[in-house]
Amino acid sequence: MVKVILKDIPDLHKLEVYKSNGGFETLKKVVTSMSPEQVIDEVKKSNLKGRGGACFPTGLKWSFMPKGNEKPKYLCCNGDESEPGSFKDREIFERNPFQFIEGALIASYAMGCVASYVYIRGEYWKWINIMEKAVAEAYEAGFIGKNIFGSDFSTDMYVHKGAGAYICGEESALMNSLEGKRGYPRVKPPFPAAVGVWGQPTTINNIETLACVPEIIKNGGEWFASIGDPRHPGTLLFGVSGHVNKPGVYELPTGIPLMELINDYAGGVKGGKQIKMVIPGGSSMPPLTREECMNIKMDNESLKEIGSAIGTAGVMVMDEDTDLIKVLIRISHFYFHESCGQCTPCREGTGWMYRVLKRIDEGKGRQSDLDQLISVAENIEGNTICALGDAAAWPVKWTIRKFRDEFQKKIPKEEVTLDVKEKVHALRKSPEYISNNTESDNKMVLEMFGNVREDVEEKRFSGDE
Ligand SMILES: Cc1cc2nc3c(=O)[nH]c(=O)nc-3n(C[C@H](O)[C@H](O)[C@H](O)COP(=O)(O)O)c2cc1C
Ligand code: SF4
Numbered sequence: 059m060v061k062v063i064l065k066d067i068p069d070l071h072k073l074e075v076y077k078s079n080g081g082f083e084t085l086k087k088v089v090t091s092m093s094p095e096q097v098i099d100e101v102k103k104s105n106l107k108g109r110g111g112a113c114f115p116t117g118l119k120w121s122f123m124p125k126g127n128e129k130p131k132y133l134c135c136n137g138d139e140s141e142p143g144s145f146k147d148r149e150i151f152e153r154n155p156f157q158f159i160e161g162a163l164i165a166s167y168a169m170g171c172v173a174s175y176v177y178i179r180g181e182y183w184k185w186i187n188i189m190e191k192a193v194a195e196a197y198e199a200g201f202i203g204k205n206i207f208g209s210d211f212s213t214d215m216y217v218h219k220g221a222g223a224y225i226c227g228e229e230s231a232l233m234n235s236l237e238g239k240r241g242y243p244r245v246k247p248p249f250p251a252a253v254g255v256w257g258q259p260t261t262i263n264n265i266e267t268l269a270c271v272p273e274i275i276k277n278g279g280e281w282f283a284s285i286g287d288p289r290h291p292g293t294l295l296f297g298v299s300g301h302v303n304k305p306g307v308y309e310l311p312t313g314i315p316l317m318e319l320i321n322d323y324a325g326g327v328k329g330g331k332q333i334k335m336v337i338p339g340g341s342s343m344p345p346l347t348r349e350e351c352m353n354i355k356m357d358n359e360s361l362k363e364i365g366s367a368i369g370t371a372g373v374m375v376m377d378e379d380t381d382l383i384k385v386l387i388r389i390s391h392f393y394f395h396e397s398c399g400q401c402t403p404c405r406e407g408t409g410w411m412y413r414v415l416k417r418i419d420e421g422k423g424r425q426s427d428l429d430q431l432i433s434v435a436e437n438i439e440g441n442t443i444c445a446l447g448d449a450a451a452w453p454v455k456w457t458i459r460k461f462r463d464e465f466q467k468k469i470p471k472e473e474v475t476l477d478v479k480e481k482v483h484a485l486r487k488s489p490e491y492i493s494n495n496t497e498s499d500n501k502m503v504l505e506m507f508g509n510v511r512e513d514v515e516e517k518r519f520s521g522d523e
Pocket of ligand 2 (some may be wrong): 225242243396397398399400401402404405442443444445446447
């Protein structure tokens, strides 16, 4: 099976081993014999799509950077990796850090960046230490710094520790955080290629995206484009977690059937149980039902066809005994906690969804809660500065839509109506209302609120409540 990043070479994380396996030869070829345009063209040919969640074409993104050197340009390498269920970039830091560094240097050359920042979440000390050491070694060996391989190309690289917030993985929040400001996402436009970090042209790429680049340049864009599903080619580092026998990171071509990934690589579902739900790409992606899992292929286009997406390829497997309300409460609490609070729909809506879900779990839910949750989610979706709003809304909306029965079971049957509707109905039945209003007024009220169950009204007026 082809491996682009996590190759089966012992001690590949050591510089000598990486070099003796052809490491930094591609960087040499690039800076001594290729133009920046040629590098970008090769990446475009490969059809590499960003591995940070949004699947944006990498070559195209690089081509947005302005040409010329009037302004300093920067590359941000996104290693924040804080989405629940995502744990693949740290595997690159541990097992093949120099391939990522080489990829970031090739990207810097292609875009004319004077420096790149490797942004890692503050709590991830282990990987910060690894990367600080690796970057220092690469400087020492002359791969980073002035006149790399005797060429005109000079660039710097810094490892930057975040303070530990999921929102700082969002590209514009990451840049604010780098600048020492609060990690608030910025309103776009302007886009980072025009106004990025320090107000200068900037590109942000995920660690896995950049780690693919040396192999793409070495073997050619067409080679990479021929791996896996042509619409979303290459390999992916699938981080499989949850109720499987062998959780872990598996590098496999895109388009691999989900059940093959679960059964042949992750050792199958624990205890031979059935699958209830799988989240295919980190906690924010719409979940899949058991039936959907049976035939789905793991690439972004196939998942989009059934209303989900590949995200970070963090595959969370839940067996038949999983309490989906508890799962959704946990996920909702995470987004509520991590919302930066700038946008009202996200700040208020995430807390609202969390509280309603808790209420349902405590047996105090109302039948109207489920539709209300979907409505709150839909009012967050697309109405916020950054995609954290969508990330919070999708799991709630789609888990309820696909597994409504599970939620319904926890809601007491009696309680049906909203307070406001109850008041209108009481008014409609009252003698004053009937005598004071015309027939058409009565008809209008009936049309507006006619979906309220009659038996509840009967109970109310027979003095049961
Ligand atoms: C709330 C939030 C958190 C994010 N966290 C990360 C992250 O940890 N790592 C990452 O690469 N991208 C993350 N992203 C996506 C980035 O904004 C950006 O799209 C990505 O880094 C671009 O790299 P790519 O084109 O190589 O995928 C996040 C987005 C949002 C909205
Ligand atoms: S969507 Fe949420 S996290 Fe993103 S900017 Fe708005 S409030 Fe902040």
